[in-house]
Amino acid sequence: MVKILKIKRIENFGIFRNFEWDNELAYLQNNKKEIYNFKKINIFYGRNYSGKTSLSKIIRSLETKNISSKYENPEFEICLEHNKTIKQSELDSFSYPIYVYNSDFVKENLKFIYDDSQDIESFSVTLGDDNQKVLNRIQALNDKLGTDKQDAETGIYLSIKEKQKNLNKATNVCSDKQKELDKLLLDRATKSEDSIRKQPEKYGDQNYTITKLKEKDIPKVLKTTYKSLDKNQRYSYEKLILQVEKEAPNKIPSFTINYQTIIKLVKEILNTQIGKSKKIEELVNNGHLNKWVEEGMHHHEKRNTCAFCSNSITNERLEALRNHFDEESTKLKKGIIKCIEYLEEEKASMTVNIDVNAFYENFHPELNELKTELSRLLQSQIQSSDMLISYLTKKQEQLFSVLEFSPPADYSEEIRKKLEQIENIRQKHIELTTNLNHQKKVAKDHLRLNNVYNFLKDINYINKLAEIEKLKATIPPLENQLELYIKEKDRILNEIKLEENKLKSEREACNRINEILQHDFGHNALSLEAKELDDSQNKIIKFEIKRNGIKAHNLSEGECSLIAFCYFLAKIQDDLEQDKNPIIWIDDPICSLDSNHIFFIFSLIQERICKNKKYKQLFISTHSLEFLKYLKQLQGIDKDSKIANKKIKEENRNSSYYLIERNDHISTIKRMPLYLSKFVTEFNFLFEKIYKCATVKSIDDSNYDLFYNFGNHARKFLEIYTFYKFPSPSYGTTQVLKSFWGDDLYVFMTDRVHNEYSHLCGVLERGELIIDAPEMKKSAIAIIKKVQEDINQYNALLESIDIEIPDDSLYPKEV
Numbered sequence: 001m002v003k004i005l006k007i008k009r010i011e012n013f014g015i016f017r018n019f020e021w022d023n024e025l026a027y028l029q030n031n032k033k034e035i036y037n038f039k040k041i042n043i044f045y046g047r048n049y050s051g052k053t054s055l056s057k058i059i060r061s062l063e064t065k066n067i068s069s070k071y072e073n074p075e076f077e078i079c080l081e082h083n084k085t086i087k088q089s090e091l092d093s094f095s096y097p098i099y100v101y102n103s104d105f106v107k108e109n110l111k112f113i114y115d116d117s118q119d120i121e122s123f124s125v126t127l128g129d130d131n132q133k134v135l136n137r138i139q140a141l142n143d144k145l146g147t148d149k150q151d152a153e154t155g156i157y158l159s160i161k162e163k164q165k166n167l168n169k170a171t172n173v174c175s176d177k178q179k180e181l182d183k184l185l186l187d188r189a190t191k192s193e194d195s196i197r198k199q200p201e202k203y204g205d206q207n208y209t210i211t212k213l214k215e216k217d218i219p220k221v222l223k224t225t226y227k228s229l230d231k232n233q234r235y236s237y238e239k240l241i242l243q244v245e246k247e248a249p250n251k252i253p254s255f256t257i258n259y260q261t262i263i264k265l266v267k268e269i270l271n272t273q274i275g276k277s278k279k280i281e282e283l284v285n286n287g288h289l290n291k292w293v294e295e296g297m298h299h300h301e302k303r304n305t306c307a308f309c310s311n312s313i314t315n316e317r318l319e320a321l322r323n324h325f326d327e328e329s330t331k332l333k334k335g336i337i338k339c340i341e342y343l344e345e346e347k348a349s350m351t352v353n354i355d356v357n358a359f360y361e362n363f364h365p366e367l368n369e370l371k372t373e374l375s376r377l378l379q380s381q382i383q384s385s386d387m388l389i390s391y392l393t394k395k396q397e398q399l400f401s402v403l404e405f406s407p408p409a410d411y412s413e414e415i416r417k418k419l420e421q422i423e424n425i426r427q428k429h430i431e432l433t434t435n436l437n438h439q440k441k442v443a444k445d446h447l448r449l450n451n452v453y454n455f456l457k458d459i460n461y462i463n464k465l466a467e468i469e470k471l472k473a474t475i476p477p478l479e480n481q482l483e484l485y486i487k488e489k490d491r492i493l494n495e496i497k498l499e500e501n502k503l504k505s506e507r508e509a510c511n512r513i514n515e516i517l518q519h520d521f522g523h524n525a526l527s528l529e530a531k532e533l534d535d536s537q538n539k540i541i542k543f544e545i546k547r548n549g550i551k552a553h554n555l556s557e558g559e560c561s562l563i564a565f566c567y568f569l570a571k572i573q574d575d576l577e578q579d580k581n582p583i584i585w586i587d588d589p590i591c592s593l594d595s596n597h598i599f600f601i602f603s604l605i606q607e608r609i610c611k612n613k614k615y616k617q618l619f620i621s622t623h624s625l626e627f628l629k630y631l632k633q634l635q636g637i638d639k640d641s642k643i644a645n646k647k648i649k650e651e652n653r654n655s656s657y658y659l660i661e662r663n664d665h666i667s668t669i670k671r672m673p674l675y676l677s678k679f680v681t682e683f684n685f686l687f688e689k690i691y692k693c694a695t696v697k698s699i700d701d702s703n704y705d706l707f708y709n710f711g712n713h714a715r716k717f718l719e720i721y722t723f724y725k726f727p728s729p730s731y732g733t734t735q736v737l738k739s740f741w742g743d744d745l746y747v748f749m750t751d752r753v754h755n756e757y758s759h760l761c762g763v764l765e766r767g768e769l770i771i772d773a774p775e776m777k778k779s780a781i782a783i784i785k786k787v788q789e790d791i792n793q794y795n796a797l798l799e800s801i802d803i804e805i806p807d808d809s810l811y812p813k814e815v
Contacts, residue, residue, distance in 0.1 A: 014054030046660030051667035204444030557592035
């Protein structure tokens with residue numbers, strides 16, 4: 001069961017703007033703020049164009065699940081029982097039976113009223129014949145379907161609830177796991193301080209997003225071909241991204257020594273043997289002596305005495321020495337010297353200066369390794385050259401001997417390879433300078449992917465993903481099971497509808513409408529007839545209005561209202577009879593009806609709706625005080641004594657009364673004053689206006705109408721009041737007023753105020769002046785004091801306008 005408590009808020013809906021129920025309908029009870037909410041029966045009174053139909057359209061949206069497009073950005077909120085609310089965007093969630101009678105209902109269902117070329121939409125009602133088999137079948141289907149009452153579901157509805165619960169649980173668990181993983185990914189991508197987005201100088205993308213992480217980078221690092229960076233690679237890339245552009249390093253020198261040729265030459269020298277004929281044997285056998293004598297020969301070329309011992313040197317001895325140191329020996333000596341000098345020069349050239357700092361830092365590790373290796377090879381090559389020099393020096397000392405030779409190691413080829421490797425690095429340096437920005441981007445990409453790879457490894461991404469996929473796999477079977485139950489529910493509902501259609505008839509609906517319409521107090525001449533229209537595919541039945549058996553045209557407004565309301569009552573009759581307890585809202589059903597038919601409409605509501613009390617709530621709005629008077633007599637509505645009795649708590653009342661007021665272009669809803677809700681006479685209304693005029697402290701925009709309308713209010717009040725005292729037509733106006741006032745001065749003064757301000761004809765200049773408020777207030781106070789002479793009547797009038805005696809500033813002190 002659902003009960004509407006209040007329309008909590010209305011914005012931009014017709015004439016309602018920024019309406020707040022709790023602000024307009026709050027009241028004090030036992031010094032505690034309470035809210036005047038809807039009850040079982042709710043009556044609205046408001047003049048035409050005050051907003052009654054707008055309210056009905058809000059409630060009808062619960063029935064149609066639709067709001068007219070003519071409203072721009074409409075908003076409303078309806079409070080229901082059990083702390084539930086319905087907003088304009090949640091209409092589909094309201095499933096309780098509700099029926100609204102208003103102009104939209106008439107336009108949609110009774111098009112004939114607005115266009116006599118159209119017919120009336122048909123509907124079917126339950127037949128009264130014996131259809132027990134069909135009813136038994138419907139009951140069996142309903143038993144299988146079960147009930148969808150909240151927290152008390154049975155049958156298919158219970159199965160759907162359980163499957164939906166299981167599905168929601170599985171979906172939520174999967175969603176939570178996905179959210180947990182997405183949060184980790186989001187933190188890594190953008191949120192945390194060490195996220196990829198916040199380090200564009202290292203990872204190269206200041207617009208990095210979780211989408212790029214999930215759709216681009218993660219798939220790359222999960223490929224089997226991806227290899228993460230080792231320590232050296234990471235260091236190299238980190239250095240590269242910080243690198244500034246450098247000039248090309250100096251060209252690396254080449255190693256051109258043909259060391260094998262030198263070894264061959266040294267070997268030849270060592271194997272050279274000078275002829276021993278004419279040689280001095282002692283010198284041949286003693287190399288040091290031979291060298292000493294050879295050097296002495298240069299100092300004795302033009303002497304014949306020895307510079308050392310002063311002995312004479314014979315010609316024979318000189319000839320022997322010349323033969324010993326002949327041209328062949330000299331040539332060999334020169335060759336040895338030349339070879340030694342060559343080796344010394346090459347040794348001096350075996351230094352290669354590689355400036356590692358001239359290269360980009362990412363090349364430094366490899367360059368330092370090559371430089372160390374090159375230095376070692378050059379040193380080894382120098383040592384080999386020293387060994388050759390030592391062989392040649394020994395040959396110098398043993399010029400006439402053949403010396404054994406063991407060639408030293410040759411490192412020249414290895415040196416050339418190292419130099420080529422260094423040169424290759426130099427070329428890479430030059431190439432990197434040309435493509436430095438591109439290389440930096442590549443380096444950042446590598447570093448970012450390596451970051452992603454290690455991050456996925458740290459959070460155990462593969463296992464988390466597998467767990468989510470496993471959870472996802474449990475959802476489709478649950479969805480399929482739920483779908484099967486929903487299909488079964490829909491199948492049963494369709495079958496129930498088909499069975500129910502066997503019990504219903506459009507013609508019976510016509511009979512019901514005609515039964516209401518042709519009541520003795522209704523309209524005997526009008527009737528509805530079910531008419532089948534031609535359609536090759538479907539059976540289409542419409543209702544046609546007839547007057548005295550002939551299709552009716554040019555219906556009066558009163559006839560239209562009568563037919564429309566009878567149609568509405570017949571349409572809701574099944575729900576009332578089948579104890580579905582619908583909510584019913586009736587908006588001003590007595591438009592253009594005479595007094596007899598107004599009472600007839602009231603009687604229909606009483607008989608068809610209120611008598612058996614099979615409705616959840618009833619709402620009726622009207623612009624007619626006459627109809628409002630009848631509505632106070634509805635079965636189930638609070639009696640007059642209960643309305644005025646403040647000892648009864650508001651929540652214990654059965655009915656509520658509301659006044660819809662329009663101020664300029666904005667309407668509001670207020671609690672109906674007692675003079676309308678309890679008494680419903682113009683006499684009470686006029687008394688309240690005069691009382692307010694007499695007690696107002698200052699005139700402003702909120703109450704100026706009291707003074708502008710005072711002349712009419714006072715004149716009409718006095719006419720009614722004095723007529724009760726002097727009902728004979730023989731009394732003239734002046735005589736009646738004199739009898740009422742008992743003072744000629746009062747008669748003339750008050751009559752002037754009342755007549756001149758209610759009739760400007762003859763005193764036209766009065767209409768050109770501002771109202772004299774003090775003069776009117778004096779007149780209003782005089783009327784109140786005169787009424788107070790019958791204190792019991794005065795007390796009753798105060799009660800009718802909801803004024804407590806202690807709160808009455810004009811109340812006689814002597815009473």
